[in-house]
Amino acid sequence: MIELKNISKKLGDREILNNISSVFEKGHVNLVIGGSGSGKTVLMKCMVGLFEIDSGEILYDNRNFSSLDFKARTPFRKEIGMVFQGGALFDSLNVERNVMFPLSMFTDMTYEEKMDRVNFCLNRVNLPNVNNHQPSELSGGMKKRVAIARAIAPNPKYLFCDEPNSGLDPRTSIVIDNLIKEITMEYDITTVINTHDMNSVLEIGDKITYLHQGKKWWEGNAEEILRTDNKELNGFIFASKLAQSIKKHA
Amino acid sequence: MRWLFHFGQYWLFMKRMMTKPEKFSIYWKQFLRECDNFGYGSLGIVALVSVFTGAVITIQTIYNLTNPLIPMYSVGIVARDSIILEFSPTIICLVLAGKIGSSITSEIGTMRVTEQIDALEIMGINSAAYLVLPKITAAMFIFPFVILLSAFLGITGGYLAGTLTGKISSADFIYGLQNNFIPYNVEFALIKSFVFAYIITTVASYHGFHTQGGALEVGKSSTYSVVYSSILILIGDYILTQLLLV
Numbered sequence: 001m002i003e004l005k006n007i008s009k010k011l012g013d014r015e016i017l018n019n020i021s022s023v024f025e026k027g028h029v030n031l032v033i034g035g036s037g038s039g040k041t042v043l044m045k046c047m048v049g050l051f052e053i054d055s056g057e058i059l060y061d062n063r064n065f066s067s068l069d070f071k072a073r074t075p076f077r078k079e080i081g082m083v084f085q086g087g088a089l090f091d092s093l094n095v096e097r098n099v100m101f102p103l104s105m106f107t108d109m110t111y112e113e114k115m116d117r118v119n120f121c122l123n124r125v126n127l128p129n130v131n132n133h134q135p136s137e138l139s140g141g142m143k144k145r146v147a148i149a150r151a152i153a154p155n156p157k158y159l160f161c162d163e164p165n166s167g168l169d170p171r172t173s174i175v176i177d178n179l180i181k182e183i184t185m186e187y188d189i190t191t192v193i194n195t196h197d198m199n200s201v202l203e204i205g206d207k208i209t210y211l212h213q214g215k216k217w218w219e220g221n222a223e224e225i226l227r228t229d230n231k232e233l234n235g236f237i238f239a240s241k242l243a244q245s246i247k248k249h250a
Numbered sequence: 251m252r253w254l255f256h257f258g259q260y261w262l263f264m265k266r267m268m269t270k271p272e273k274f275s276i277y278w279k280q281f282l283r284e285c286d287n288f289g290y291g292s293l294g295i296v297a298l299v300s301v302f303t304g305a306v307i308t309i310q311t312i313y314n315l316t317n318p319l320i321p322m323y324s325v326g327i328v329a330r331d332s333i334i335l336e337f338s339p340t341i342i343c344l345v346l347a348g349k350i351g352s353s354i355t356s357e358i359g360t361m362r363v364t365e366q367i368d369a370l371e372i373m374g375i376n377s378a379a380y381l382v383l384p385k386i387t388a389a390m391f392i393f394p395f396v397i398l399l400s401a402f403l404g405i406t407g408g409y410l411a412g413t414l415t416g417k418i419s420s421a422d423f424i425y426g427l428q429n430n431f432i433p434y435n436v437e438f439a440l441i442k443s444f445v446f447a448y449i450i451t452t453v454a455s456y457h458g459f460h461t462q463g464g465a466l467e468v469g470k471s472s473t474y475s476v477v478y479s480s481i482l483i484l485i486g487d488y489i490l491t492q493l494l495l496v
Binding site: 074080 | 272273276360361364365366368369371372373374375376
């Protein structure tokens with residue numbers, strides 16, 4: 001479980017996050033949605049420690065993460081997996097080495113043990129037989145899946161995904177969504193996803209937090225989002241005619 | 251005052267980098283990879299520049315030696331000392347600042363803008379140390395060898411240019427090379443290459459690491475890194491010469 005308590009963050013003079021509090025439950029897919037510039041990426045970067053918050057607290061299973069310095073956060077970081085928008089695979093390493101990287105860095109596993117784990121993770125994301133491919137040889141969807149394999153390789157307790165569907169076709173997006181959902185339930189991890197993909201919101205969102213102008217504007221689940229009368233949220237989620245017709249028939 | 255900001259940030263970056271490696275074996279592999287990159291990968295350009303520079307120095311020295319009282323073997327002395335003291339350590343390092351410096355900045359800058367450095371940080375890896383420390387140590391280790399090779403090739407180039415054109419006899423040139431040879435000059439060249447290796451890799455890494463934006467900014471950072479490391483090499487060259495030779 002990840003708990004945010006009154007998080008605020010400024011970048012320069014601009015207030016990006018304003019007093020945000022929320023709880024992201026274990027074994028659930030927690031979605032953070034919001035328009036461009038709403039602060040969701042900054043919130044995620046604060047949660048993983050890439051940005052420092054100005055005030056508030058971030059608790060990982062009641063352990064205060066935000067008050068620690070870089071070194072003291074190391075044990076926490078080993079429990080965190082993150083899938084970046086573009087995959088962020090290391091260009092100089094092939095797929096196998098990318099997935100093996102966190103294991104080589106932080107475990108004393110033998111090469112055979114690491115290879116078993118790498119193959120297991122790649123099979124789990126339905127990517128067998130790409131071990132020796134370079135990241136540049138992979139499609140966008142494959143890159144995302146390798147990034148997921150790398151994120152789950154060290155058995156994380158917390159999984160963060162920053163817009164995992166961006167730039168993917170609808171069918172591949174569904175594959176990625178389902179994969180993240182399955183992994184969350186299978187390993188009972190706390191998953192937080194930044195997205196503005198409507199399908200993800202309705203299909204895999206156990207809990208949805210809507211950010212607007214750096215503030216938490218709405219919180220609920222996929223059922224509730226269809227019936228909400230929150231003006232800004234409706235304007236964001238049901239902007240297209242297709243989404244409006246879904247709301248009508250809900 | 252912007253330079254003061256960069257000066258402070260550069261030293262904070264250096265401090266952040268100088269930490270105990272998370273896993274020595276991984277850093278060792280990186281070190282070997284960079285040695286191969288910087289050493290073997292630079293051999294072609296270093297050989298080409300050295301041979302032709304040596305040849306040009308020799309020909310120009312012969313061209314300027316119009317006084318019949320100055321013995322012909324002094325061409326060998328001038329070529330040897332110019333190459334060992336200045337051309338190999340300084341000119342080759344300026345060439346390497348362009349080749350290796352821009353490559354380091356592009357590599358690290360691209361990793362920054364594609365969030366690969368963020369991925370390292372999230373894993374709990376000191377990205378500055380992991381990416382930069384092996385490059386600095388590899389360059390400081392391999393550059394002196396590259397410079398020695400460059401000096402050898404430069405002198406060989408000078409010898410070939412002088413003797414093949416018939417402007418100087420082989421015996422005169424070799425006598426000049428051996429005449430009044432000061433071994434300290436080689437030490438001085440190695441000290442310079444050691445310092446310049448540090449300048450090239452740290453300045454290039456600093457610019458790459460602090461790149462923000464996209465492909466355009468990566469290109470700009472590469473340009474800045476080459477310009478600033480070249481300026482620092484020239485300033486460093488003057489300071490070292492003043493301190494160690496005069």
